[in-house]
Amino acid sequence: MEGDSVTLTPNDADIKGENLIMWRFGHNSLIVKINRNDNKRQFPDERFRDRLKLDQTGSLTITNTRITDSGLYQVLGTSKDTPVSIFNITVYAHLPVPVISNSSSSSQQNCSLLCSVVNVSDVTLSWYKGNSLLSSISVSDLNRSLSLHLECLDDSYSCVVNNPISNQTQHLDLSQITWSDCHCCGSTEAAI
Incomplete structure (x- = not known):
């Protein structure tokens, strides 16, 4: 490290x-x-x-x-x-905690979350619901985001950034996200 x-x-x-x-x-x-x-x-x-x-x-x-x-x-x-x-x-950088934000716009009818990391390379960025992996992407460049399209919201989502020797997790806190334009219910879909 x-x-x-x-x-x-x-x-x-x-x-x-x-x-x-x-x-x-x-x-x-x-x-x-x-x-x-x-x-x-x-x-x-x-x-x-x-x-x-x-x-x-x-x-x-x-x-x-x-x-x-x-x-x-x-x-x-x-x-x-x-x-x-x-x-x-191989020397690995310290990993930052990923940032979760709302990426929905007024033209969208679904809810989208964005998990972002900056200034890291050679990591994996993943979305989880509980312990189940929803989507994952290997990141070789310094700034990357992973989008998750939701139809149901609860506090069981988390975003994880990891390299071979460490990881950082950010759990979704619904009170920190503005959802005024989202109409959510039904199934969940993950997209990269």
């Missing part, structure tokens, strides 16, 4: 006997190296300034992680031409 710390620990057998240990981000960007003979460390990549810790064993800790830290990390020793350990890291 964005803001957390992560420690990447190479296999001891892979770096045993290596005097110089190097970490790369992506395929070419050297981010840190340590000479284990004199314990001298170098941090040539400014993107990680003051956020990297490298211990004598070769373990790398990234503090205050950012979404841009997502990617491939490789450990190299001086005696091998290929990486001895590879880590693929």
